[in-house]
Amino acid sequence: MFAGEVTLPLAANDDSPAVRHRLLLCAPEYFAVDYVINPWMAGHVHDTDPARATSQWQALQAQLAAHAEVDLLAPAPGLPDLVFTANAGLVQGNTFVPSRFRHAERRGEEPLCIDWFRRAGYRIRPLPEPLHFEGAGDALFDRGQRRLLWMGHGHRSDAAVAPELERMLDVDVVPLRLVDARFYHLDTCFCPLRDGRLLYYPAAFDEIAQSRIASRIPAHMRIAVEEADALAFACNAVDLDDAIVLNRASPALRQALAAWGYRTVETPLDEFLKSGGAAKCLTLRLDE
Structure with a gap:
């Protein structure tokens, strides 16, 4: 029901009208846990419910x-993780930096994503071999006024990618080492919010990374979530104006976000948690 081509809009340029938010999603027609490449997958191989996954994804899409304007990447058989479009690559304006996956199980996604962005009019800028990089799963733009990119490494992406992105995109890149295998991508434990604020789980990072975060974002502009919220992937959230869309948040976290003017929109995504993903993993921003 989800197969087939979609009309691809041209990438934004200086002459096109501004779009406030634009996101890329991929329907879960072939979503499953067919292998184990992160701790969340262990114990869930061949244990997903396709109907429940479809229902949850459709609810997320509606929210x-x-x-935002939502574009669709066509799903493909044999690529169960293609649904996690955040890992397709990194978008900055009319530039697309494609991912180069560490695990062989996901490398088949690379040409499909490159083709989508090429046909949509983006400039494709691949990283040099043999660097591993997993896109907007590990590279998140600060949402303040700074030209700043936060980059996670240690599990999936290589630290050596940071200077390459700095050169290619003309932004300051802050490398952050991830040390908890449950939080294998930056976007599982770190969510930049508007006005330079931050929602994150400090224990996912080494001491140097925590110091780098604290030196750039003052304490009153950071929400450090408890482990229970982190394990519910509350930091794997999508920030859209006054709404923040996520799987689940505790009452205390909802209250803290409300103090910053956010309306927390919870949409259950437990089927995707079996594969180690939630709202942000299922979403790639095209409006950076």
Whole structure:
């Protein structure tokens, strides 16, 4: 029901009208846990419910579509993780830096994502071999006024990618080492919010990374979540104006976000948690 081509809009340029938010999703027609490449997958091989995954994804899509233009990447058989579009690559304006996956199980996604962005009019800028990089799963733009990119490494992406992205995109890149295998991508434990604020789980990072975060974002602009919220992937959230869309948040976290003017939109994504992903993993921003 999800197969087939979609009309690809041209990438934004200086002459095109501004779009406030634009997101790329991929329907879960072939989503499954067919292998283990992160701790969340262990014990869930061949244990997903396709109907439940579809229902949850459609609910997420509806919530996002209320705040953003949603484009679709066509799903493909044999690529169960293609649904996690955040890992397709990194978008900055009309530039697309494609991912180069560490695990062989996901490398088949690379040409499909490159083809989508090429046909949509983006400039494709691959990283030099043999660097591993997993896109907007590990590279998140600060949402303040700074030209700053936060880059996670240690599990999936190589630290040596940071200077390459700095050169290619003309931004300051802050490398952050991830040390907890449950939080294998930066976007599982770190969510930049508007006005330079931050939602994150400090224990996912080494001491140097924690110091780098604290030196750039003052304490009153950071929400450090408890482990229970982190394990519910509360930091794997999509920030859309006054709404923040996520799997689940504790009452204390909802209250803290409300103090910053956010309306927390919870949409259950437990089927995707079996594969180690939630709202942000299922979403790639095209409006950076």
